[in-house]
Amino acid sequence: xxxxxxxxxxxxxxxxxxxxxxxxxxxxxxxxxxxxxxxxxxxxxxxxxxxxxxxxxxxxxxxxxxxxxxxxxxxxxxxxxxxxxxxxxxxxxxxxxxxxxxxxxxxxxxxxxxxxxxxxxxxxxxxxxxxxxxxxxxxxxxxxxxxxxxxxxxxxxxxxxxxxxxxxxxxxxxxxxxxxxxxxxxxxxxxxxxxxxxxxxxxxxxxxxxxxxxxxxxxxxxxxxxxxxxxxxxxxxxxxxxxxxxxxxxxxxxxxxxxxxxxxxxxxxxxxxxxxxxxxxxxxxxxxxxxxxxxxxxxxxxxxxxxxxxxxxxxxxxxxxxxxxxxxxxxxxxxxxxxxxxxxxxxxxxx
Amino acid sequence: xxxxxxxxxxxxxxxxxxxxxxxxxxxxxxxxxxxxxxxxxxxxxxxxxxxxxxxxxxxxxxxxxxxxxxxxxxxxxxxxxxxxxxxxxxxxxxxxxxxxxxxxxxxxxxxxxxxxxxxxxxxxxxxxxxxxxxxxxxxxxxxxxxxxxxxxxxxxxxxxxxxxxxxxxxxxxxxxxxxxxxxxxxxxxxxxxxxxxxxxxxxxxxxxxxxxxxxxxxxxxxxxxxxxxxxxxxxxxxxxxxxxxxxxxxxxxxxxxxxxxxxxxxxxxxxxxxxxxxxxxxxxxxxxxxxxxxxxxxxxxxxxxxxxxxxxxxxxxxxxxxxxxxxxxxxxxxxxxxxxxxxxxxxxxxxxxxxxxxxxxxxxxxxxxxxxxxxxxxxxxxxxxxxxxxxxxxxxxxxxxxxxxxxxxxxxxxxxxxxxxxxxxxxxxxxxxxxxxxxxxxxxxxxxxxxxxxxxxxxxxxxxxxxxxxxxxxxxxxxxxxxxxxxxxxxxxxxxxxxxxxxxxxxxxxxxxxxxxxxxxxxxxxxxxxxxxxxxxxxxxxxxxxxxxxxxxxxxxxxxxxxxxxxxxxxxxxxxxxxxxxxxxxxxxxxxxxxxxxxxxxxxxxxxx
Ligand code: HEM
Ligand SMILES: [Cu+2]
Ligand SMILES: [Cu+2]
Numbered sequence: 001x002x003x004x005x006x007x008x009x010x011x012x013x014x015x016x017x018x019x020x021x022x023x024x025x026x027x028x029x030x031x032x033x034x035x036x037x038x039x040x041x042x043x044x045x046x047x048x049x050x051x052x053x054x055x056x057x058x059x060x061x062x063x064x065x066x067x068x069x070x071x072x073x074x075x076x077x078x079x080x081x082x083x084x085x086x087x088x089x090x091x092x093x094x095x096x097x098x099x100x101x102x103x104x105x106x107x108x109x110x111x112x113x114x115x116x117x118x119x120x121x122x123x124x125x126x127x128x129x130x131x132x133x134x135x136x137x138x139x140x141x142x143x144x145x146x147x148x149x150x151x152x153x154x155x156x157x158x159x160x161x162x163x164x165x166x167x168x169x170x171x172x173x174x175x176x177x178x179x180x181x182x183x184x185x186x187x188x189x190x191x192x193x194x195x196x197x198x199x200x201x202x203x204x205x206x207x208x209x210x211x212x213x214x215x216x217x218x219x220x221x222x223x224x225x226x227x228x229x230x231x232x233x234x235x236x237x238x239x240x241x242x243x244x245x246x247x248x249x250x251x252x253x254x255x256x257x258x259x260x261x262x263x264x265x266x267x268x269x270x271x272x273x274x275x276x277x278x279x280x281x282x283x284x285x286x287x288x289x290x291x292x293x294x295x296x297x298x299x300x301x302x303x304x305x306x307x308x309x310x311x312x313x314x315x316x317x318x319x320x321x322x323x324x325x326x327x328x329x330x331x332x333x334x335x336x337x338x339x340x341x342x343x344x345x346x347x348x349x350x351x
Numbered sequence: 352x353x354x355x356x357x358x359x360x361x362x363x364x365x366x367x368x369x370x371x372x373x374x375x376x377x378x379x380x381x382x383x384x385x386x387x388x389x390x391x392x393x394x395x396x397x398x399x400x401x402x403x404x405x406x407x408x409x410x411x412x413x414x415x416x417x418x419x420x421x422x423x424x425x426x427x428x429x430x431x432x433x434x435x436x437x438x439x440x441x442x443x444x445x446x447x448x449x450x451x452x453x454x455x456x457x458x459x460x461x462x463x464x465x466x467x468x469x470x471x472x473x474x475x476x477x478x479x480x481x482x483x484x485x486x487x488x489x490x491x492x493x494x495x496x497x498x499x500x501x502x503x504x505x506x507x508x509x510x511x512x513x514x515x516x517x518x519x520x521x522x523x524x525x526x527x528x529x530x531x532x533x534x535x536x537x538x539x540x541x542x543x544x545x546x547x548x549x550x551x552x553x554x555x556x557x558x559x560x561x562x563x564x565x566x567x568x569x570x571x572x573x574x575x576x577x578x579x580x581x582x583x584x585x586x587x588x589x590x591x592x593x594x595x596x597x598x599x600x601x602x603x604x605x606x607x608x609x610x611x612x613x614x615x616x617x618x619x620x621x622x623x624x625x626x627x628x629x630x631x632x633x634x635x636x637x638x639x640x641x642x643x644x645x646x647x648x649x650x651x652x653x654x655x656x657x658x659x660x661x662x663x664x665x666x667x668x669x670x671x672x673x674x675x676x677x678x679x680x681x682x683x684x685x686x687x688x689x690x691x692x693x694x695x696x697x698x699x700x701x702x703x704x705x706x707x708x709x710x711x712x713x714x715x716x717x718x719x720x721x722x723x724x725x726x727x728x729x730x731x732x733x734x735x736x737x738x739x740x741x742x743x744x745x746x747x748x749x750x751x752x753x754x755x756x757x758x759x760x761x762x763x764x765x766x767x768x769x770x771x772x773x774x775x776x777x778x779x780x781x782x783x784x785x786x787x788x789x790x791x792x793x794x795x796x797x798x799x800x801x802x803x804x805x806x807x808x809x810x811x812x813x814x815x816x817x818x819x820x821x822x823x824x825x826x827x828x829x830x831x832x833x834x835x836x837x838x839x840x841x842x843x844x845x846x847x848x849x850x851x852x853x854x855x856x857x858x859x860x861x862x863x864x865x866x867x868x869x870x871x872x873x874x875x876x877x878x879x880x881x882x883x884x885x886x887x888x889x890x891x892x893x894x895x896x897x898x899x900x901x902x903x904x905x906x907x908x909x910x911x912x913x914x915x916x917x918x919x920x921x922x923x924x925x926x927x928x929x930x931x932x933x934x935x936x937x938x939x940x941x942x943x944x945x946x947x948x949x950x951x952x953x954x955x956x957x958x959x960x
Contacts (some may be wrong), residue, residue, distance in 0.1 A: 018819065018885045025818035026895055038743065041817065045744035048825055049752070056829070060836060071843045072776065073858065086772045087843075094763040101730060101759050108737040109752050112673075113744050120943055121675040121936035122739035125958055130735065131682050131728070138727040142720045142766070149770035150713045156772065157709035173535070173626070192623040193630045202625070231706075235626040236529040237639060239704070239779060243845030243858050246776050250705045252639050253528060254622025257706030282858050286779040286847045288522045290529060290536040291447040294850035 039115060046113040053106035057099065074273055076281065076302065077245040078262040082152045084246075089148060093141050160260035164226040167219070169283075170201060171231075171238030171251040174292025176283060177201060178219055182212030182317055192234065198328045201234075205319065205329050215318040219283055219300040221263045222308035228260040239287035242300060244270070250287055263302040270302075389499075391491035392918045396498050397476035398810060401803070403502065404469020405884065411460035416877050418453040421445045423870025425852045425863075439517065447851040448537050451520035454849060455538065456512070458523030459546070463553055464508070466657040466795045468501045471595075474660055474802055475564045475588045477810065481909035482582050484573025484926060486919045489566035493559045500556035504549045511545035519546035522849065524650065527620035527642050531612045534627035544613070547606050554599045554606075561592035561599075568592075573908070575928035579684075580947070580959035582907050582932045583677060586684050587663025590691040591656050597695070598652040605645035612637070640705050647698035654791050655694040658758075659687060661798025662729065665751040667932075668801045669733060671905045672748035673740035674943050676933035679732045680958065686725035693722040703771040704778050712771045719769035726762050730755060741936065741943070746820025747805035753828045754797040760832075761790025764839065779849075782842025785835045793831045800824075800883070807887075808902050812915045813894030819886040823879065830876035837865045904944045906932045911948055931959025 029037035072084050112121075168179040168187050177200055181187045188203050188210025195202035203210045221227050231240045233251035240259065241248045249259040271279045285296035303311060323329050390396060420429065421444070428443035439449035476494065480487050488494045511518040520538030521530035525546070533540040568589045572581075581589075608619040618634035620642045625631070670677040677683060700719040703712050733755045742748060764786040767773050777783060800823070807815045846859045853859040853866075901910035908928070912920050926948045934945040951957055 014881070015885060018882055019889055021822075022816035022819055022886065022889065026816060038745070041821070042742070042744045045749060045821055046742075048821075049744070049749075052825065052829065056832065060832070063836070063840075067837075067840045070840060070861070073844060083772055083776055086770060087767065087776075090767050090770060090773065094766055097727075098759065098763055101734060102756060104734050105737070105752065105755055105759070108734065108740075109742060109744065112737060112740045113742045114674075119741050121673060121741040123676070123936055123938050124678065124735070124739065125676040125933065126679045126681070130731075131679050134731040135724060135728055138724050142723060145766065145770060146717055146720050149772045150716055152772040153709060153713055153716070156775070157712070192625045193632055195625045195630060197628075235624055236532070236535050237526055241779075241845070241847065243776070248704050248775050248778055252706060253624050254635065255638065255640065255706060278857075280857060282856055284845075284847060284856060284858075288451070288526070288529065288849045290521075291451065291851070293451075294447070294852050295855055297855050 035117060039117075042113045042115065046110045049106050050110040053102060057102060061099075073244055074265070074270065075244065075246060076263055076265040076270060077247065078264055079152075079156045080244075080246040080264075082156065086149055086152055090145060093145065156261075160228040160258075161226045164228040164260055165222065166228050166230060167221075168230040168232065169219070169240055169251075170234055171240070171285060171289070171296070172200075172234040173236065173290050174285075174296050176238075176240075176285075176296060176298045177234075178216050178298070179318075180214040180216065180312065180315070181209075182214055184209060184212055187230070188213050194332055195234070196328060196331075198322065198326070199332070203318075203323075205323060205332055211319040212317045213319065214312070214315045216315055217298070219298055220308055220311050221300065221302045222305050223263060223266050223302055225305070226260055226262045228258060231257045231259065236289050237287045238285045238289050238296065241284045241286035242281065243284065244281050248286055266302045266304055389495060391487070391495045393476045393480050393487050393491065393494060394810070394916065394920075396494055397473050399498050400468060400472030400476060400501070401810075403498075403505065404465050404473060405887070407460050407464040407469065407505065408880075409884070411457050411465060412877050412880065414453045414457040414460070416874055417445065418450055418457070419870040419873045421450055421851065423867045425854060425866075448520055449517060450851045451522075451536070451849065452518050452538050452542070455520050455522055456508075456518050459519075460508070461792065462523060462653070462657070463550070464501075464505060466792070466799075467557065467653070468553070470657065470795060470799050471588065471591060471660050472498070472501065472560060473799075474584065474664060474806075475560065475592065477806060478582075478584050478909065479564055479567050479588060480571075480920060481809070481912065481916075482585050482907050483568060483571060484576060484908050484921075484928065485567060485571035486921075486925070488563045489571060490563055494563050497556050497560035497563065500552050500559065504553035504556060507545050507549035507552060511542050511549070514541045514545070516540045516542055518542040524643075524646055525606075525609070526646075527609055527612065527639055528624055528626075531609060531620055532624070532626060532631075533613075534629075544610075547610055547613075550606055551603060554603045557595050557599050561595045564588060564592040565596065573925045573928055576908075576947075577959065579681075580928055580931045580957075582663075583666040583680070583683055583687075584660075584663040586687055587659045587666075590687050591659045594652045594659075594691055594694060595656050598649040598656075601645055602649035602653075605642055605649070608645075609642065640702070640707075643702050643705060644698070647701045648695070650701065651698040652694045654787070655690055657791055657795045658798075659690070661754065661795045661802075662687070664798045664802040664805075665733070665754045667907070668747045668805045669736055669751045670933055670935060671805070671903050672743040672745065672751070673736055674743075674935045675736055675740040676935055676958070677732070678735040678738075679728075680931065680933060682728055683732055686728045689725040690722060693718065693725070697722055700769055700771075700774075703774045716769060716771050720766065723762065723766055723769070726758075730759055730762070745804075746815070746817050746824060747801045749821065749824040750797045750801035750804065753824060754794050754801060756828070757789050757794040757797060757831065761786055761788075761794060765790060776845065777842060779847055780842040781838040781846050781848055784848050785838035785842060788835050788838075789831070793835070797828075800827075803887070805903070806909075807890065807894075808897045808914075809909055809912075811891050811894070812897050813890055814897065814902075815886050815890040815894060819882055823883050823886070826879045826882075827876060830872050830879065833872045834869050834876065837869060841865060901946070904942070906934060906944055906946045908947060911946065930957045933958065 075081050075084055166181055170177040186209040188207045190202045191204055192202050194204055231249050231251045233253045238251040240251055245261055247259050247261055249257050271277060281300035283298040283300050285293055426444060430443045432440035433443045439446055516537050518538055519542045521536055529535045530539050530543050568585060611617040612620050618637040620639050621634040621637045623635055666677050697719045699715040768777055768786055804815055804820050841862045897914050911926050928947045929950045930947055932947050936943045
């Protein structure tokens with residue numbers, strides 16, 4: 001009740017003040033005469049515009065300096081610096097344009113305000129030369145940026161090396177499921193119709209390739225080895241986002257996507273670089289997927305090759321540890337007498 | 352100059368629009384309903400669009416203040432929120448579902464209801480007949496329907512706020528499957544059905560309006576008003592309407608297919624989905640990405656539908672108050688044309704990381720960066736217009752200058768995003784939020800404010816208070832930069848958009864201070880907008896009266912009408928046009944403006960061809 005009254009009161013007071021300002025300024029303008037009042041207000045506004053620019057522009061640039069560390073976080077993949085340098089080149093060129101145009105805009109506004117009654121503008125309706133200049137120059141700069149960008153884009157999105165390690169990541173509301181192919185290096189086939197509470201990915205148990213697949217709760221990556229992430233979604237769109245590795249790719253139900261990259265800094269190295277003992281790489285979701293979108297976090301570790309192999313060797317096969325001989329397996333086998341016929345097209349749609 | 356007697360009271364003219372020399376003054380009394388509610392007078396309809404737009408602006412703005420509170424004070428309890436929002440803010444903390452609903456509604460309302468209908472609806476309606484010299488729109492009746500469909504769309508959207516399961520909460524882009532399946536998110540039930548219905552009605556409104564605008568501009572220009580003598584406002588509105596006519600139907604079909612997926616069991620957008628403990632075995636074979644293509648085929652042109660009218664208003668206002676012709680009129684027209692064409696072929700730059708073929712991606716990089724060239728040309732031309740001008744730094748002019756500043760800042764960040772390499776990192780982060788709020792959101796608002804302050808005298812026969820306008824300008828431009836500039840930084844750090852909270856992530860949770868700062872400034876800027884609203888409504892009734900027909904000494908035709916023009920706009924004949932609209936400070940002329948109605952002197956060259 002009290003707050004309601006107070007806020008109503010504040011609103012009323014503000015209203016009165018605003019209306020009073022309006023009345024007073026109009027009255028004083030009348031006393032000074034229209035033209036004079038207008039020129040006086042020109043003086044003030046011109047000055048304020050100049051101040052806004054003179055204070056604002058350095059402030060913006062200074063803030064960029066202050067926050068430079070949080071900008072692009074330390075890149076931890078081979079292609080990361082390519083993206084960062086593209087960013088920096090773009091900042092360089094656009095920065096020049098930004099500073100020049102903003103200065104001119106505010107300076108001219110200040111400089112050419114109406115001060116005297118007999119003042120007149122300069123008749124300058126067009127100039128082909130100028131217009132050609134500022135069509136051609138931006139075109140050249142943009143061409144440079146496009147060429148640089150597209151070269152990198154092709155390098156980054158090009159085919160993965162043959163020996164890339166394959167890892168599958170599947171987004172669901174609101175978690176990521178991570179699967180390694182196991183010793184055979186092959187991910188077993190799966191079918192969304194086979195999903196059950198104990199078989200969250202819908203793996204098909206009659207496919208032997210599934211038997212050594214490993215399902216884990218953390219993403220482990222070996223140092224300096226290309227990894228190819230196969231990205232799936234089970235329900236709605238998600239997006240596989242590793243900020244430190246400059247990796248982002250949407251996860252789309254029914255349409256597997258992928259992204260390959262090479263980690264270049266172990267978690268331990270990164271802890272040294274950042275001076276943060278507890279530093280961890282993180283996997284986030286970057287495409288709105290519902291109320292838990294903000295909580296789809298998984299830890300990511302980059303290990304040396306030995307560490308990685310050691311870790312991988314310790315992980316049990318999901319089939320061996322949780323499925324073999326259970327009701328889940330029996331039920332799926334019983335249900336899928338018709339499965340054999342579908343198997344071939346399924347395998348296609350899944351890979 | 353046009354020598355007509357001012358007539359302060361409305362003159363009723365029936366509208367024989369094909370008849371440009373019409374002087375059948377049929378005096379039939381209009382009742383209140385006909386005059387103010389179901390009016391067919393374009394000027395009244397313009398006011399209806401504007402005031403409805405202001406209403407939605409307040410609603411949409413308030414929503415952003417609410418969700419900014421969650422971001423600025425994560426998890427903190429504000430008991431008043433529970434009082435107002437009930438179950439959506441248990442314990443005074445906004446729930447994640449409702450947070451997303453606010454974000455979704457904020458985007459939808461601001462993009463479609465305020466910056467499309469509120470902006471185009473107001474100024475197309477007000478300015479087209481007045482600046483082309485027509486008594487009204489080609490079809491005043493359809494024009495009226497356009498407003499009432501907009502009104503209805505608004506009612507439906509408003510109703511969706513009060514349904515049990517809440518309004519749509521899957522983002523203003525309405526991507527399926529999230530927005531196709533009620534089990535995916537609470538707002539995807541009745542809320543989404545209402546959202547889609549409202550959008551369908553809204554699209555009808557836009558098409559009715561747009562067809563009318565195009566027909567009027569093409570067919571009803573007064574004698575002597577060739578296309579190259581049109582003010583840039585009209586050029587901008589003209590192409591905006593064409594873009595809308597070509598792209599909104601695509602959104603309608605996207606929405607229709609989504610409606611089918613939702614209620615008829617089709618699967619245009621659905622495939623291999625397992626959700627809420629159930630596999631949707633009968634809905635497979637569709638493509639979620641198809642929706643994005645259809646959506647952005649409208650969505651990208653839509654951003655230009657928002658910005659082009661603002662550009663037109665700014666060009667006109669700037670020229671009038673700089674007392675100087677707009678620099679490079681033909682280049683301005685050419686760049687609007689180029690933007691209009693190119694805006695249809697860049698849509699997939701919103702989809703670089705959807706798994707699209709990288710080659711296709713690279714094509715969209717090229718086209719996207721090409722569209723930056725006409726944008727750059729316009730900026731340089733505006734700046735040159737100011738150079739050696741004789742500037743009146745009043746509220747409309749200040750907002751025009753602010754528009755250019757913001758458009759530069761936001762346009763340049765587009766060059767980062769348009770480069771697919773950089774977009775890998777920046778897509779769906781706060782960097783994108785910063786980009787489009789500056790280049791589209793705030794810029795378009797500035798264009799709209801410039802327009803309102805400038806044409807208020809024509810709409811209401813009174814001035815808005817200029818001092819309040821100045822205060823409004825400086826606080827808003829400084830506030831806008833303080834709100835959106837830091838968002839670039841947190842976006843570069845990788846912070847994703849549409850997150851309810853950043854606490855869970857080490858990489859994202861260190862920006863609490865920035866977040867709090869942004870929230871605080873956003874609150875202040877929202878309150879400052881009340882100065883505008885008070886000024887607006889106060890001035891309608893008590894503002895300083897306009898005492899001369901052409902208070903800004905402008906050249907365009909609207910200032911040859913009586914101070915309070917009646918239905919039909921000109922009491923006598925419609926004036927004839929003899930020159931382009933930008934003869935300001937022309938050497939050899941006595942005054943620093945020459946209205947379009949003044950015949951060319953012997954040997955005088957017209958720049959409008
Ligand atoms: C200078 C040229 C511009 C370029 C190169 C450009 C480029 C882009 C790109 C590539 C994106 C997608 C970013 C992402 O989602 O990752 C984007 C987003 C956006 N741009 Fe621009 N842009 C430009 C100008 C504009 C203008 C003039 C407007 C509006 C008037 C605008 C409005 C938007 C909006 C609304 C979005 C985000 C929509 C959303 O995801 O919710 N842009 N821009
Ligand atoms: Cu998500
Ligand atoms: Cu776009």
